[in-house]
Amino acid sequence: xxxxxxxxxxxxxxxxxxxxxxxxxxxxxxxxxxxxxxxxxxxxxxxxxxxxxxxxxxxxxxxxxxxxxxxxxxxxxxxxxxxxxxxxxxxxxxxxxxxxxxxxxxxxxxxxxxxxxxxxxxxxxxxxxxxxxxxxxxxxxxxxxxxxxxxxxxxxxxxxxxxxxxxxxxxxxxxxxxxxxxxxxxxxxxxxxxxxxxxxxxxxxxxxxxxxxxxxxxxxxxxxxxxxxxxxxxxxxxxxxxxxxxxxxxxxxxxxxxxxxxxxxxxxxxxxxxxxxxxxxxxxxxxxxxxxxxxxxxxxxx
Amino acid sequence: xxxxxxxxxxxxxxxxxxxxxxxxxxxxxxxxxxxxxxxxxxxxxxxxxxxxxxxxxxxxxxxxxxxxxxxxxxxxxxxxxxxxxxxxxxxxxxxxxxxxxxxxxxxxxxxxxxxxxxxxxxxxxxxxxxxxxxxxxxxxxxxxxxxxxxxxxxxxxxxxxxxxxxxxxxxxxxxxxxxxxxxxxxxxxxxxxxxxxxxxxxxxxxxxxxxxxxxxxxxxxxxxxxxxxxxxxxxxxxxxxxxxxxxxxxxxxxxxxxxxxxxxxxxxxxxxxxxxxxxxxxxxxxxxxxxxxxxxxxxxxxx
Numbered sequence: 001x002x003x004x005x006x007x008x009x010x011x012x013x014x015x016x017x018x019x020x021x022x023x024x025x026x027x028x029x030x031x032x033x034x035x036x037x038x039x040x041x042x043x044x045x046x047x048x049x050x051x052x053x054x055x056x057x058x059x060x061x062x063x064x065x066x067x068x069x070x071x072x073x074x075x076x077x078x079x080x081x082x083x084x085x086x087x088x089x090x091x092x093x094x095x096x097x098x099x100x101x102x103x104x105x106x107x108x109x110x111x112x113x114x115x116x117x118x119x120x121x122x123x124x125x126x127x128x129x130x131x132x133x134x135x136x137x138x139x140x141x142x143x144x145x146x147x148x149x150x151x152x153x154x155x156x157x158x159x160x161x162x163x164x165x166x167x168x169x170x171x172x173x174x175x176x177x178x179x180x181x182x183x184x185x186x187x188x189x190x191x192x193x194x195x196x197x198x199x200x201x202x203x204x205x206x207x208x209x210x211x212x213x214x215x216x217x218x219x220x221x222x223x224x225x226x227x228x229x230x231x232x233x234x235x236x237x238x239x240x241x242x243x244x245x246x247x248x249x250x251x252x253x254x255x256x257x258x259x260x261x262x263x264x265x266x267x268x269x270x271x272x273x274x275x276x277x278x279x280x281x282x283x284x285x286x287x288x289x290x291x292x293x294x295x296x297x298x299x300x301x302x
Numbered sequence: 303x304x305x306x307x308x309x310x311x312x313x314x315x316x317x318x319x320x321x322x323x324x325x326x327x328x329x330x331x332x333x334x335x336x337x338x339x340x341x342x343x344x345x346x347x348x349x350x351x352x353x354x355x356x357x358x359x360x361x362x363x364x365x366x367x368x369x370x371x372x373x374x375x376x377x378x379x380x381x382x383x384x385x386x387x388x389x390x391x392x393x394x395x396x397x398x399x400x401x402x403x404x405x406x407x408x409x410x411x412x413x414x415x416x417x418x419x420x421x422x423x424x425x426x427x428x429x430x431x432x433x434x435x436x437x438x439x440x441x442x443x444x445x446x447x448x449x450x451x452x453x454x455x456x457x458x459x460x461x462x463x464x465x466x467x468x469x470x471x472x473x474x475x476x477x478x479x480x481x482x483x484x485x486x487x488x489x490x491x492x493x494x495x496x497x498x499x500x501x502x503x504x505x506x507x508x509x510x511x512x513x514x515x516x517x518x519x520x521x522x523x524x525x526x527x528x529x530x531x532x533x534x535x536x537x538x539x540x541x542x543x544x545x546x547x548x549x550x551x552x553x554x555x556x557x558x559x560x561x562x563x564x565x566x567x568x569x570x571x572x573x574x575x576x577x578x579x580x581x582x583x584x585x586x587x588x589x590x591x592x593x594x595x596x597x598x599x600x601x602x603x604x605x
Contacts, residue, residue, distance in 0.1 A: 134335030
C-alpha cells in the first residue's frame with residue numbers, strides 16, 4: 001500500500017492530492033514558458049540550419065555543428081562590439097563598486113561637515129529623474145558623446161548600491177578601525193585594508209548588480225554613440241533585428257511567410273542572440289543567489 | 303576639542319567632495335537642460351544664442367492638432383497599460399503563496415530559478431526570443447499549424463490589436479518570478495505558530511491561506527501598489543522601443559518613448575524637453591501623493 005502523508009503525518013485527503021496536482025501542472029507550465037525559449041534558442045544555434053528554418057527542431061538538437069558560432073565571430077562588427085561589451089562590463093563594474101563603496105565608507109563617518117545635508121543631497125537623486133533629454137544634453141555638453149567613457153562615467157556611481165554597502169559597513173565593529181587609527185593608519189589605508197576586505201559579500205552583490213546592468217544596457221549606445229567602434233553587443237544585435245523587422249513586416253502584411261533564402265540569416269541571428277545571452281546564463285546562478293540577498297536587504301532597509 | 307572635531311569633520315568632507323561633485327554634475331547639472339523647453343532651439347546653436355520664446359513651445363504642443371493628438375495618444379497608452387497591469391497585480395503574490403504550498407524543495411527551486419531568469423535578460427534578447435516563438439513564422443504558429451489547431455498563423459506581435467495586453471503579458475513573462483521574491487521573503491517572515499494554531503482549530507489549507515497568509519502579505523502588496531502609482535508615467539523605453547513596429551506604433555508609444563521619438567529621433571529638442579519636463583513634474587506630484595497615502599495607511603513613507 002502506498003499511502004501519502006502530509007507534513008504532519010496525517011494522510012493526505014483526495015482533495016489535497018488533486019489540489020497539489022493542479023498546482024504542479026500550473027508551475028510546470030510556468031517553468032516551460034520561462035525556460036523553453038532559452039533552450040530552443042540554444043539548440044537551434046547548433047542544429048542543422050535548414051531544419052531550424054523549417055521549424056523542425058523542437059526538443060533535441062539535430063545535425064549538431066558549430067559553424068554558426070564560427071561564422072558569427074568572423075563578423076567584424078561582432079568582434080569589436082563583443083570587445084566593447086566585455087570591457088565596459090569589467091571597467092564599469094570595477095568603477096561602480098569602488099566608487100559606491102568609497103562614498104558609503106565616508107558616509108558612515110558621523111563627523112562629516114554637514115553630513116545630514118550631503119547625505120540627503122545624494123539620496124534624493126534616487127527618487128527624482130531629470131529626464132532622458134536633459135541627461136542627453138548634459139552628456140553632450142560634457143563631451144562624452146561618441147567615446148567609450150560614456151559607457152562608464154555616467155554609471156560610475158549608484159545611490160542604491162551605496163546604500164547597500166553602507167548598511168553592511170555599519171555592521172563592522174568600530175574597534176577594528178580604531179586600533180588601526182591608533183597605529184597611525186589614515187582613512188584611505190583603513191578603507192582599503194580593513195573595511196573593503198570585510199565587506200566582500202556585499203561588494204560581490206553590488207558587483208553583480210552593476211555587471212548585469214552594464215551588459216544589458218542597450219539604450220545608452222542608441223542615445224550617445226554613432227561611431228560603430230563603440231557599439232555594444234546588445235546594440236549590434238538590436239540593430240540587426242531592426243533591419244529584419246521591416247522586411248518581416250512587409251511579409252506579414254502579405255499574409256505571413258518565410259523570408260526568402262533566410263536559413264543562414266536566421267541562424268546567424270539566433271547565434272548572435274545566443275552569444276549575447278550566454279554570459280548572463282553562465283553567471284546567472286551566482287547572480288540569483290546574491291540578488292535575492294540584495295532584495296532582502298533592500299526590504300529590510302525600506 | 304570641538305575645534306579638533308570640526309577640523310576632522312572638514313577633512314572627511316574633503317574626502318567625500320569628489321563624489322559629491324560627481325553627483326552634482328550627473329544628477330543636478332542636467333537640470334539646466336530644462337531651459338531648452340523655453341527657447342526656440344536650432345540645432346548647432348548654443349543655448350544662450352537661442353531665442354527665448356517662453357511658453358510658446360507648450361502652446362504649440364497643446365495647440366497643434368497633430369502634436370496634441372500624439373501627446374494624448376501616448377498618455378492614453380501609458381495609462382491604459384498601467385490600468386491593465388492592475389488586473390495582474392495579484393499574480394506575483396499568488397505565485398508565491400501557491401508555490402509555497404507545495405512540498406518538495408527541489409521543485410520550488412527549479413520553478414524559482416526558471417521564472418526569475420528572464421528578469422536578468424535584456425529586452426533586446428527577450429524580443430529575439432519572442433519573435434522566434436510568436437512571430438507568424440515562429441515556432442508556436444508552425445506547431446499549431448502542423449497540429450491543425452489553427453488554419454492561418456496568428457499575428458501576435460505585428461498587429462494594432464490588443465497591443466497593451468500583449469505588452470503587459472510580455473512584461474509578466476519577464477517579471478513574474480522576480481516580483482514574487484519579495485512575497486517569498488514576506489511569507490518566510492510569518493510566525494509558524496500561527497499556522498500550527500490554526501491547524502489545531504481545524505482550519506484547512508484554503509482557510510489558512512485566506513486568514514493568515516494573505517493578511518500578512520497585504521502590507522507589501524499595498525506598498526508596491528502605492529509605489530506603482532508614483533511611477534505610473536515612467537514606463538521605461540527599452541521594452542516598447544524594441545517591440546515597436548509600423549503596425550503597433552500607435553498603441554505602443556508610451557510617454558517615455560514619445561519623449562525620445564520627439565526630442566531625439568525627430569530632433570525637436572525643445573518639444574521633447576517640454577514634454578519630458580511636464581512628465582517629471584507630474585511624476586513628483588504623483589510620488590508625493592503616493593508617499594502621503596503610504597504614510598496615512600501604514601504610518602511610514604515609501605521614501
